[in-house]
Amino acid sequence: MGIELQGITKSYGHDTQPVLSAVNAEIQDGELFVIVGPSGCGKSTLLRMIAGIIPISDGILKINGQIMNGVPPKDRNLSMVFQSYALYPFLNVADNVAFGLKARKMAPAEIEQRVTEALTMVNLTEYRDRKPRELSGGQRQRVALARAIASDSKICLMDEPLSNLDAQLRVRMRAEICELQRQLNLTLIYVTHDQTEAMTMADHVMVLNDQHVQQIDTPLAIYNHPANHFVAQFFGTPQINLLSAMTSGTAASAQLVIDDDLEIELDQPLAAGRYTVGIRPNELQLTSVADQAGNATVINVEALGDQTIIEAILDNDVEVRVVAAGQMQVALDQRVTITALGPAFVFGTDDTLIAEQRGAKDARVATVN
Amino acid sequence: MLESLPSTKPQQPTNHHPFTKQSTTTKVASFELRKNDKYYAWLFLGPSLLLLGVFVFYPMLRTFYLSLFLTNNFGQPTVFVGVQNYLNLLKSAPYLASLRATVTYVVGVAVLTLVLGLLLAAMANQKLRGIGFFRTIFTATMGVSVSVSAIFWLFMFNPTTGVLNQIVMFFGGQPIAWLTKPGWAMVAVIVTSVWMHLGFTFLLFFGALQSVPKSLYDAADVGGASAWYQFWHITLPMISPTMFFVGVVTLISAFKSFGLIDLMTAGGPTDATNLLVYRIYKDAFMNGNYAQASTESIILAVIIAVITLVQFKLLAKRVTY
Numbered sequence: 001m002g003i004e005l006q007g008i009t010k011s012y013g014h015d016t017q018p019v020l021s022a023v024n025a026e027i028q029d030g031e032l033f034v035i036v037g038p039s040g041c042g043k044s045t046l047l048r049m050i051a052g053i054i055p056i057s058d059g060i061l062k063i064n065g066q067i068m069n070g071v072p073p074k075d076r077n078l079s080m081v082f083q084s085y086a087l088y089p090f091l092n093v094a095d096n097v098a099f100g101l102k103a104r105k106m107a108p109a110e111i112e113q114r115v116t117e118a119l120t121m122v123n124l125t126e127y128r129d130r131k132p133r134e135l136s137g138g139q140r141q142r143v144a145l146a147r148a149i150a151s152d153s154k155i156c157l158m159d160e161p162l163s164n165l166d167a168q169l170r171v172r173m174r175a176e177i178c179e180l181q182r183q184l185n186l187t188l189i190y191v192t193h194d195q196t197e198a199m200t201m202a203d204h205v206m207v208l209n210d211q212h213v214q215q216i217d218t219p220l221a222i223y224n225h226p227a228n229h230f231v232a233q234f235f236g237t238p239q240i241n242l243l244s245a246m247t248s249g250t251a252a253s254a255q256l257v258i259d260d261d262l263e264i265e266l267d268q269p270l271a272a273g274r275y276t277v278g279i280r281p282n283e284l285q286l287t288s289v290a291d292q293a294g295n296a297t298v299i300n301v302e303a304l305g306d307q308t309i310i311e312a313i314l315d316n317d318v319e320v321r322v323v324a325a326g327q328m329q330v331a332l333d334q335r336v337t338i339t340a341l342g343p344a345f346v347f348g349t350d351d352t353l354i355a356e357q358r359g360a361k362d363a364r365v366a367t368v369n
Numbered sequence: 370m371l372e373s374l375p376s377t378k379p380q381q382p383t384n385h386h387p388f389t390k391q392s393t394t395t396k397v398a399s400f401e402l403r404k405n406d407k408y409y410a411w412l413f414l415g416p417s418l419l420l421l422g423v424f425v426f427y428p429m430l431r432t433f434y435l436s437l438f439l440t441n442n443f444g445q446p447t448v449f450v451g452v453q454n455y456l457n458l459l460k461s462a463p464y465l466a467s468l469r470a471t472v473t474y475v476v477g478v479a480v481l482t483l484v485l486g487l488l489l490a491a492m493a494n495q496k497l498r499g500i501g502f503f504r505t506i507f508t509a510t511m512g513v514s515v516s517v518s519a520i521f522w523l524f525m526f527n528p529t530t531g532v533l534n535q536i537v538m539f540f541g542g543q544p545i546a547w548l549t550k551p552g553w554a555m556v557a558v559i560v561t562s563v564w565m566h567l568g569f570t571f572l573l574f575f576g577a578l579q580s581v582p583k584s585l586y587d588a589a590d591v592g593g594a595s596a597w598y599q600f601w602h603i604t605l606p607m608i609s610p611t612m613f614f615v616g617v618v619t620l621i622s623a624f625k626s627f628g629l630i631d632l633m634t635a636g637g638p639t640d641a642t643n644l645l646v647y648r649i650y651k652d653a654f655m656n657g658n659y660a661q662a663s664t665e666s667i668i669l670a671v672i673i674a675v676i677t678l679v680q681f682k683l684l685a686k687r688v689t690y
């Protein structure tokens with residue numbers, strides 16, 4: 001059952017480019033489904049269409065097998081948490097949580113019970129008589145969560161719920177939301193621009209960019225097999241290195257030469273031509289060498305304690321990022337040798353993934369020429 | 370007297386803290402400066418004090434003074450009578466009738482203006498084609514002066530040629546003597562006054578509606594609240610500070626209606642629209658009874674002060690969030 005999106009499209013006016021084009025997805029009951037993408041990619045628009053706040057221009061939305069396109073929001077039996085929390089400033093915490101229940105004319109005794117339960121779940125029972133302005137950002141966020149819990153809907157939509165919180169609180173709330181989702185067995189659709197939230201929270205991730213779905217998969221599958229340039233760059237910090245490469249020779253070949261400098265060998269031969277190779281920073285190896293030797297010069301070092309991020313410039317003026325575990329001692333302007341271990345991704349001229357090189361940590365799949 | 374102040378206040382605990390001594394010296398310095406400031410203060414306050422004194426404070430005191438006397442035709446006090454003027458007024462049937470008419474008028478204007486202004490603002494707040502045009506039109510009455518609006522409403526209220534009676538007759542009704550029948554005259558001035566107040570009220574309400582965050586309504590949509598429920602439980606509480614403000618402003622402005630009455634009914638027919646302000650004007654400058662007019666002025670001032678105070682006390686709690 002769950003939620004099915006079939007060719008969901010949103011356009012404003014007739015002749016204009018759609019802001020969201022033919023989105024297909026299936027969201028299973030009880031899963032945490034994250035929609036991720038940069039700002040302006042249409043992810044909030046998609047969520048609002050699922051909620052029914054804005055109409056669907058084209059395509060079919062099914063919830064539990066029933067077409068929901070024309071159904072008003074209140075009859076879709078779902079709850080929603082907004083980025084701005086959307087709390088009513090003139091109501092106290094308990095009344096904010098009870099707002100929808102009162103609007104639905106529920107019996108006062110049951111409202112009271114649900115409000116108490118919901119506030120207990122988010123640890124806000126002693127704040128029930130406070131006004132929103134008397135709460136911190138994190139507490140307001142919890143009130144919004146409590147309101148969603150109290151509605152007792154099995155489907156919950158969240159629109160960037162953590163983006164107004166500071167970094168530490170965000171990490172904590174992330175875990176709390178996951179816990180709530182499991183505890184209540186919610187089908188949670190969670191919109192974010194933060195790839196870390198997508199990676200850490202999701203059962204499945206939908207990556208949106210440029211009005212189109214780029215990829216839908218589990219977080220690790222997306223990290224390990226990015227469908228295209230965009231996905232490869234969007235997931236993983238620091239960003240993946242995208243380097244231009246050519247087949248060696250004029251015939252089809254399994255040998256790829258990256259920026260005239262690094263060379264990798266693929267399992268399958270590719271047609272002769274230009275490609276882009278993606279190698280994650282932690283899959284590059286960097287060793288210090290004496291003056292003049294090596295193939296790159298260090299231009300920036302960020303020591304984070306548990307890892308060291310090094311930017312280096314290859315001799316042919318291409319910049320690469322390398323992540324070394326632990327605290328690596330490298331100086332600026334130092335000469336280094338950079339070698340590529342697997343895995344690497346090969347993208348075609350249309351930016352889509354066409355080949356992968358698994359590689360192994362102990363084997364060199366690419367060497368300095 | 371200023372110089373003696375430091376000596377009356379014994380030295381603060383000077384020697385306990387190394388920084389205290391320094392701070393007392395700066396205190397003395399700033400104290401001397403403040404002495405100088407005094408002259409600047411008077412200099413800056415002077416012009417406005419002078420103007421307010423001549424045109425507000427002195428007339429106010431003079432009015433109160435006159436209200437305790439009998440006066441001659443030149444407005445000069447002749448015999449001290451104490452509060453006798455007040456007692457006479459509060460027993461005078463025409464005055465009490467005026468008071469009742471004023472209450473009817475003021476309440477009618479304030480309530481209708483609030484309701485209609487909110488209605489127009491709610492309509493203009495919809496996303497409809499060409500709504501910008503109506504938003505402009507609704508505020509347009511702000512740009513029309515009292516005399517102009519009174520005059521063209523006079524045209525519309527004209528019993529034979531006025532458009533309102535033509536409409537009434539079109540639907541088979543008898544023409545109405547708008548400005549010459551006591552009950553209808555009150556209706557006519559209230560309608561005109563509401564129309565004049567509507568632009569400003571609309572503008573404030575529209576601004577208030579626009580500033581209610583959209584997400585509050587989205588959340589209510591998902592939560593299961595109908596449009597009507599949202600209006601009563603989100604929109605009204607969110608704009609209640611504006612409603613309070615508009616209410617007070619309209620009420621006080623209605624109390625002061627003068628030009629409208631003067632041009633449309635001159636207080637008639639048979640004193641039906643002889644509101645307090647107009648009565649004061651007539652008593653003072655047409656009947657030459659300055660003592661009585663002064664007494665009426667003081668009573669009106671007290672009424673307005675009390676209403677404002679009560680409104681603040683009553684509503685201050687409900688409108689803040």
